[in-house]
Amino acid sequence: MRLLHLTSLEFQEFYGESIPPYAILSHRWGEGEVSYKDMRKKRNLEGPGFAKVQGFCNFARSNLSVDSVIENEDGTEPGWNESTLKWGWIDACCIDSSSSAELTEAINFMFQWYRNSEFCCVHLADVTSTSEIYVAREFEASEWFTRGWTLQELLAPRDVLFCNAQWTLIGHKCIHNPSECSSYDAAMPLNKEIATATNIHPKYLTSANAYAEASIACRMSWAAHRKTTRIEDVAYCLLGLFGVHLPPLYGEGENAFRRLQEELLRRSNDQSIFAWFNVNRYLLRYDMPELALLATPILASHPTDFSTSGNVESLQRAPDTPYSLTNTGLELRTRLKRYRASGSSETFYTLQLNCSGGQRVQPFYYYSGNTTMPTQLVLLDVCSVAGTRGGINAQEIMRAHVQPAANFSKVKHPYQGGETDDVQYVKSEGDFYGFMQTPTGLVRVD
Template sequence: MRLIHTGTRELHEFYDDIPEYAILSHTWDERELLLEDFKCVDAKDLPGFEKVDNCCKLAANREFEYVWIDTCCIDKNSSAELQEAINSMYRWYKNAEVCFAYLSDVSSNTDLTKSTAFKSSLWFTRGWTLQELIAPRNVEFYGNDDAGKWSEIGTKSSLRSTIAEITGIPIDVLKTGDVKGISIATRMSWASRRKTKRVEDQAYSLMGIFDVHMPMVYGEGKRAFERLQEEIMKVSNDQ
């Protein structure tokens, strides 16, 4: 597992004895900082660095030495590493001490129980963020303040009722993260209105929710979802 040191902004790799870490959940835009960018001397001048920097600052202020960010902690040029990362991602989010969910399209100065901005945030419409909401014990939501800086807008605990209304996920699941007693159809319904950029990711983003593993074959299209269903049937007693 590759982690960013929040003090030095250097990348460290761990195989065993992984230290405590914070983790970021966010929606990708056109200017993300990738692993190859992060290793550049002038990375701080590149588009996308600000998000990484803000996340590191937040984690450091919370006394976390390390943070994991998907954009720059996975070598997406390595198919083997990408396979391992996506099959491990649910566990990585679950094992994080805290997940910082950054909603770039929400102001931190609004009343979130009434705010249409929070309820209609892009974050709640993306496929990958479903597991990033359910798996972590603690999720803290951040938006932008008037100065454009990250500012906390609530937690999964404090906003549980609103999140349940937005997502259709039962409050008990948001509280415990336990989905084992939830039917396949219900879990599928949570993802039904969510979208991914690549059609295959509609399946790959649900592997953790159903506790299954399978190889990824980008280019297989809708066959990925068929394979997901086959893997689910192998391990499920749900009729």
């Protein structure tokens, strides 16, 4: 790991247990960032990038109030002070981006580097106020919360300190009971504001490993509205959050996010990975039937597909048999529950995922047909209210495995009645096609 000396601004590489205590910077990249080669060759040291390096080093050296503000989780004093904390890490200049090997290492281990830091300093260049009232308002609106890479930089470190554009400490992420944070005078606890800005439940912010208790779908939802410069980084910035390693392949585009999900399928029994929905993908325009319904695999194409999955929890129930990815798709064996549509001979089957969408909602996969192979898959929310039959909410996804020639027909929804309108689609790549369900029924592909 290459570290920057906080005083001399010289680099030194450390390995394994020899890595000394260090502070780490989180920031939004801007114009004039100083690279590793710039620092080595003493060039580009006049602009805002180098000023940021100096500001971070000064903050890390002089912000001794942190010593009295943040204690270790066991109540002991922090294990660093002014005399021992001599090193820092900044992504812009501590990574030689011209080295593919170094870039691969950084992408796969950056979460761990943030986790092992003594503290993370978050520089919010768009927060200029020092008033507590206005700071909170500017803090929640900061663009730092819109970037993909900053999600792990928020969750990985034990201690996260936020400073404004002038490098003044304005608050911190409190890893204690929030009610105990009010005694901290030097730095305001910002957990409430963080939760508002990120849609991350406060319970996932109050301990160093709390994020790992969230389901795959829930963690994906945290990244739903974040942006990255490179499309592949949508997946790469989440590697540490899920504890997986992947070789970065810039140029693969959206396939990077698919590779991430495939790796999660190999490592986890958490079926909430299937509990996603993208309304735009399945929007039917009856007045413009020539619009194609995009091909949709059983895996999501982007974290935005999980934007409504923040309350999905894993039930930690092992599937009936292990499932695996094959050259034809996802293969699993499980029990099905059979339903019969009211006033119809149509039979419907559901298989329950090992996750729940809250206190009353459980996601199901659905198919109907008379053969042993499913003809369609639908992600449904099924209310488990005592005394009711079915209660299927038909406003989620239909995924249909179709042949090139498909016949559409109307079908009544179980226990709700009502028929759908006929729809059209334009064939595109992929075996799975998505169709949006109406509130009163669903579309069947024969």
